[in-house]
Amino acid sequence: MGHSIWQSMQQKGYSRRDFLQFCAAAATVAGLGQTGVAQVVSAFDKKEKPAVVWLHFQECTCCSESFIRASHPIVLDVLLDVLDLNYTETLMAPSGFQAEKSLSDTIEKNKGKYIVLVEGAVPTHDEGVYCMIGGKTAESILQTVTRDAAAVVAWGSCACNGCIQAAKPNPTGATPIYKLIDKPVINVPGCPPIADVMMGVVTHLLVLGTPPALDSQNRPQEFYGRRVHDTCYRRPNYDAGLFVESWDDEGARKGYCLYKMGCKGPVTYNACSVTKWNDGVSYPIQSGHNCIGCPEAGFWDNGPFYQHLASFPGFGVESTADTVGAVVGVATLAGVAAHAVVTNIRKRKVIAEVHAEDEKKES
Amino acid sequence: MSTHGIGVKDAFQPNGDQPIEYRRVYVWELPVRVYHWINAVALVLLCVTGYLIGAPIRAFYAAEAYQQYWFGWVRFIHFLAAFVYVFNFLARLYWGFVGNRYSSWRAFFPLKPAQRQEIVDVVKADVLETKMHGPISTGHNALAGVIYFGTFLAFVFQSITGFALYSSMSNSWLPRMFTWVVPLMGGEFGVRFWHHTFLWFFVVFVIVHVYLAFYHDYIEGRGTVSSIIGGWKFDRVEKQKRGK
Numbered sequence: 001m002g003h004s005i006w007q008s009m010q011q012k013g014y015s016r017r018d019f020l021q022f023c024a025a026a027a028t029v030a031g032l033g034q035t036g037v038a039q040v041v042s043a044f045d046k047k048e049k050p051a052v053v054w055l056h057f058q059e060c061t062c063c064s065e066s067f068i069r070a071s072h073p074i075v076l077d078v079l080l081d082v083l084d085l086n087y088t089e090t091l092m093a094p095s096g097f098q099a100e101k102s103l104s105d106t107i108e109k110n111k112g113k114y115i116v117l118v119e120g121a122v123p124t125h126d127e128g129v130y131c132m133i134g135g136k137t138a139e140s141i142l143q144t145v146t147r148d149a150a151a152v153v154a155w156g157s158c159a160c161n162g163c164i165q166a167a168k169p170n171p172t173g174a175t176p177i178y179k180l181i182d183k184p185v186i187n188v189p190g191c192p193p194i195a196d197v198m199m200g201v202v203t204h205l206l207v208l209g210t211p212p213a214l215d216s217q218n219r220p221q222e223f224y225g226r227r228v229h230d231t232c233y234r235r236p237n238y239d240a241g242l243f244v245e246s247w248d249d250e251g252a253r254k255g256y257c258l259y260k261m262g263c264k265g266p267v268t269y270n271a272c273s274v275t276k277w278n279d280g281v282s283y284p285i286q287s288g289h290n291c292i293g294c295p296e297a298g299f300w301d302n303g304p305f306y307q308h309l310a311s312f313p314g315f316g317v318e319s320t321a322d323t324v325g326a327v328v329g330v331a332t333l334a335g336v337a338a339h340a341v342v343t344n345i346r347k348r349k350v351i352a353e354v355h356a357e358d359e360k361k362e363s
Numbered sequence: 364m365s366t367h368g369i370g371v372k373d374a375f376q377p378n379g380d381q382p383i384e385y386r387r388v389y390v391w392e393l394p395v396r397v398y399h400w401i402n403a404v405a406l407v408l409l410c411v412t413g414y415l416i417g418a419p420i421r422a423f424y425a426a427e428a429y430q431q432y433w434f435g436w437v438r439f440i441h442f443l444a445a446f447v448y449v450f451n452f453l454a455r456l457y458w459g460f461v462g463n464r465y466s467s468w469r470a471f472f473p474l475k476p477a478q479r480q481e482i483v484d485v486v487k488a489d490v491l492e493t494k495m496h497g498p499i500s501t502g503h504n505a506l507a508g509v510i511y512f513g514t515f516l517a518f519v520f521q522s523i524t525g526f527a528l529y530s531s532m533s534n535s536w537l538p539r540m541f542t543w544v545v546p547l548m549g550g551e552f553g554v555r556f557w558h559h560t561f562l563w564f565f566v567v568f569v570i571v572h573v574y575l576a577f578y579h580d581y582i583e584g585r586g587t588v589s590s591i592i593g594g595w596k597f598d599r600v601e602k603q604k605r606g607k
Contacts (some may be wrong), residue, residue: 237434238434242428243419267551288462296551322418325563325566329564329566332570332571
């Protein structure tokens with residue numbers, strides 16, 4: 001406690017050169033660029049490293065798994081080392097009462113200064129009994145811990161939009177964090193979010209003490225500003241109209257666009273096609289699979305994954321708006337045709353009537 | 364017998380000394396007709412390209428992406444037609460305030476009891492093929508007016524959702540005005556779903572509209588279909604009026 005990042009690095013035997021390298025890497029990850037390096041150096045030189053609390057609620061821990069696989073090991077190492085990550089169920093040494101004590105101590109001693117990272121949605125049905133830790137409901141823990149937090153980050157789609165727990169019919173009433181607390185929440189959606197994106201957001205918070213520029217859904221603009229589609233390397237195939245028609249056809253082998261296979265890239269905001277995953281190795285579309293739109297709210301209900309259009313509600317799994325529309329269109333045509341037939345059958349009578357009426361008026 | 368050729372009236376009006384008189388009425392002014400046909404062409408283009416964007420057909424010729432751009436063209440035509448369609452629609456809204464009484468905005472709201480009676484009459488005439496009680500309106504009949512108003516709402520919905528979808532690929536101020544729609548409909552997937560579903564409203568509208576135009580041309584016998592080309596319709600001159 002009370003050490004700056006530079007001080008704790010010195011204690012571990014890092015040189016000033018290592019420190020500056022780390023600062024440059026951190027500036028890059030945070031999206032600050034070359035001009036931001038000086039800012040990072042001064043922040044890590046002097047600022048006390050903030051205490052961090054990582055809460056886990058209804059989730060699968062894939063966000064944590066993603067986080068510890070960040071591609072910049074020096075950043076990761078140092079951040080995990082120097083962060084006062086005082087409470088995180090999956091990575092911390094203490095357990096039971098000791099663990100809970102470390103949580104309450106952290107928020108007590110660092111009032112208004114600590115950062116809360118939340119992984120997972122919070123169940124609200126039946127007084128929140130579906131997720132309890134140490135005898136307390138997820139919601140009460142969330143409220144207590146975030147009350148005096150300097151910043152709150154929602155990790156992953158669970159915390160940002162409910163993800164699979166909130167999919168219909170949402171039996172536990174899984175609710176995203178931003179709906180439960182009054183504080184602004186930085187949403188970092190994805191299932192899981194990209195490790196480098198998570199790292200970037202945390203670094204930004206550490207360096208500048210302020211959240212990065214956010215969009216209308218409170219997602220960091222630098223990572224969620226563009227669609228997967230916009231930067232996809234298969235985009236030329238889309239514009240050319242070259243589409244994969246089935247998973248094993250020639251188009252799939254040639255790497256054509258997966259649009260018709262239900263790729264959600266055109267409606268998904270994420271940095272996958274830019275940063276890629278696992279140290280820039282690949283991302284779903286590059287590996288031949290369509291984007292399933294995991295950072296988008298309600299993506300589980302926008303299914304099926306391998307269909308371009310959603311199923312039309314109330315008409316079975318396979319019927320899209322096009323099926324329903326075509327049926328309605330054909331029914332309309334049939335109705336109109338039947339009407340025309342009836343009109344023609346009655347034609348003689350109608351014409352005679354009209355003429356008779358005219359005659360009557362004239363006479 | 365009249366001397367100017369053989370007509371239906373000669374056959375059915377033995378005393379044919381006094382032919383029925385029709386008065387020419389200039390109903391659809393040029394801007395209204397131009398609006399109608401630009402709208403028709405744009406709408407058909409939008410429906411066809413919109414359907415193709417949702418369900419692209421297999422490329423006829425498939426080699427490398429740099430050799431062709433057909434899906435890009437389909438989307439370009441869709442966006443181009445959409446801009447034409449929206450500004451054309453705005454021009455029509457303006458004309459609803461400055462045009463003649465047949466194109467006035469008042470024709471689209473059944474505020475008068477007579478208009479409501481006409482709606483019932485026209486529904487009966489269209490569905491049950493009964494005869495109308497009174498003379499049918501010279502411009503839009505009251506039912507058509509209400510349905511066109513509903514169609515205007517669908518126009519607006521389709522324009523808003525369309526621009527909302529377009530806003531993600533544009534920095535221009537017009538589409539950017541509609542970014543708020545996206546979170547409202549639960550992300551772009553939802554917007555696309557509703558935008559696509561409403562395509563079918565327009566398909567059904569076109570079928571019914573074209574058929575009813577033909578049908579009313581037949582039952583009213585006053586040049587309904589030709590009026591949207593030339594602007595003129597025919598009103599029967601009542602006997603007392605021409606008695607003088």
